Amino acid sequence: MSDLETETRFQSDPALEPLLADLASTAARRDTEGGTAKRERDLIRESGLLSLAIPRALGGAGADWIEIVQAVQRMAAVDSSLAHLFAFHHLMVVTPQIFGTAEQSRALMEKTARERCFWGNAVNPKDPRLRLSRDGAILRLDGAKTFCSGASDSDMLIVSALDEEDRLKIAAIPTRRAGLRIHDDWDNMGQRQTDSGSVSFERVELREDELLVAPGPLGSPFAAxxxxxxxxxxxxxxxxxxxxxxxxxxxxxxxxxxxxxxxxxxxxxxxxxxxxxxxxxxxxxxxxxxxxxxxxxxxxxxxxxxxxxxxxxxxxxxxxxxxxxxxxxxxxxxxxxxxxxxxxxxxxxxxxxxxxxxxxxxxxxxxxxxxxxxxxxxxxxxxxxxxxx
The missing domain is CATH 1.20.140.10 (Butyryl-CoA Dehydrogenase, subunit A, domain 3)
Structure with a gap:
């Protein structure tokens, strides 16, 4: 950080400082290597910073978006790939709060804080190949998604799919669900450790309570x-x-x-x-x-x-x-x-x-x-x- 920066810059949680120093020390080498930054992702898990957006009453840090955004900015200054994963984790964690019910949000936030879950992304609404179908009481996901940043080594995923009437649906599911496969196919010139490759779904079962439908995608000004x-x-x-x-x-x-x-x-x-x-x-x-x-x-x-x-x-x-x-x-x-x-x-x-x-x-x-x-x-x-x- 520059010594001419203003005093209003974020005074981070003490856990952030050693994390940034570690990321900075290996950033150039890891940019060459690409692939999943497993060690660094685990450091983020251990730091406790994955719970920033979770209220204290649910086991989190209760930070506001001013604090979270400034932490993302500081991380991006040393490693923008890990900052992307860190930022989108917080986006995914609050997605049930925005699109779902209070009960869904509470349960998933408590789980995230308790288990130090790292969330990944399989939304990409411009990729229509993932379909949600219903067979009686059973919901299934079949197809694929691209640009799934952070899916590798994640514990939970936010997923978007089109149902049988081409309506957009959003769900929160465990990454290790049977039939879900993450592909190691991200090798781009930049953001090389965001694991922004593809995920395929073959008869992946989905529980009804994993769908976020109240109010659902963009279903209210707050959801928007x-x-x-x-x-x-x-x-x-x-x-x-x-x-x-x-x-x-x-x-x-x-x-x-x-x-x-x-x-x-x-x-x-x-x-x-x-x-x-x-x-x-x-x-x-x-x-x-x-x-x-x-x-x-x-x-x-x-x-x-x-x-x-x-x-x-x-x-x-x-x-x-x-x-x-x-x-x-x-x-x-x-x-x-x-x-x-x-x-x-x-x-x-x-x-x-x-x-x-x-x-x-x-x-x-x-x-x-x-x-x-x-x-x-x-x-x-x-x-x-x-x-x-």
Missing amino acids: LRPCLVQLLLVAIFAGLARGALDEAKAYVRGLPSEGAARIGADAFILHTAGELWTQAAAVEALLDRATRAFQSGWERGDSITPRERGAIAIEIATAKAVSARASLDIGSRIFEIMGARATHARLRLDRFWRNARTHTLHDPIDHKLKEIGDFVLNDAYPTPSFYS
């Missing part, structure tokens, strides 16, 4: 906060990538022989570049803070939140996302203008910040966000709730 939370967590990862890339550049320059560091530190053009990248990172963090506080206020409104209030939150987050996506790409690329040609050595893997940003910012392109923002600016129109807005 879930896609806002998805987008907010992505902003936190982009902000972390931007800050992490800049911090790595600074550390690299300061680690050079004294004459080299002095030469770079006196070059007017390099100083100009460093100042430009700094202002981008600072702007992103300010927008993230503003968007997070807006979301937290909406979350606290619960079922009382109105469609208009939800829409205003969506615009705040879309604005932060548009700026943070571009900043993470720009900073991740331009840090080499500060460090010089030797910093491109493959052993350093300093290109991982740009590769991770380039991969992750394609989740849902910012052009869609800019269109929604423009519609709001000119027509006072809020985004129509969807799994991406």
Whole structure:
């Protein structure tokens, strides 16, 4: 973390500090290896941080989204793959609270806190191949899902499927359910340890009480906060990538022989570049803070939140996302203008910040966000709730 950051930055739980130090020490090597970061996932389990979003009364830490988002941002600065898994775990943990009943949410949160469950994702509503069928009293899942971040080594999954009438259904199920198979087929240039490959389902039985149907997907203004939370967590990862890339550049320059560091530190053009990248990172963090506080206020409104209030939150987050996506790409690329040609050595893997940003910012392109923002600016129109807005 940079020594010029403001005093308002998150003062983390003591468990976060040693975890971040460990992740940072192995991030470059693990970026080369790819695959499932089993050891690091277990460290996150042991830290107790998986229970941040769970109320104290249910065995959790009772953190708010301001605290959680800042923890995600700090983790992304050292390892955006693990930050993605950490962020989406919290999203999945609260999905039963958003889409399901109070009883479902309570039971699953208590289980998560008690067993230190790590949640994974098998939602991807743009992949329609997973189908839910009913045979008398038995529900079954058959098909496949792609981009299932965190499914490997998870304990629980949030799954989406289309039923026999092509209606979207969401369920929370144990990962080790018979017939469910996780494939080791994620080998992309960035976010290499998010295990965002595919999951197949063959006659996977589903209990009726595992379906989240009250109010179900986007069934109320509060339920429509879930896609806002998805987008907010992505902003936190982009902000972390931007800050992490800049911090790595600074550390690299300061680690050079004294004459080299002095030469770079006196070059007017390099100083100009460093100042430009700094202002981008600072702007992103300010927008993230503003968007997070807006979301937290909406979350606290619960079922009382109105469609208009939800829409205003969506615009705040879309604005932060548009700026943070571009900043993470720009900073991740331009840090080499500060460090010089030797910093491109493959052993350093300093290109991982740009590769991770380039991969992750394609989740849902910012052009869609800019269109929604423009519609709001000119027509006072809020985004129509969807799994991406």
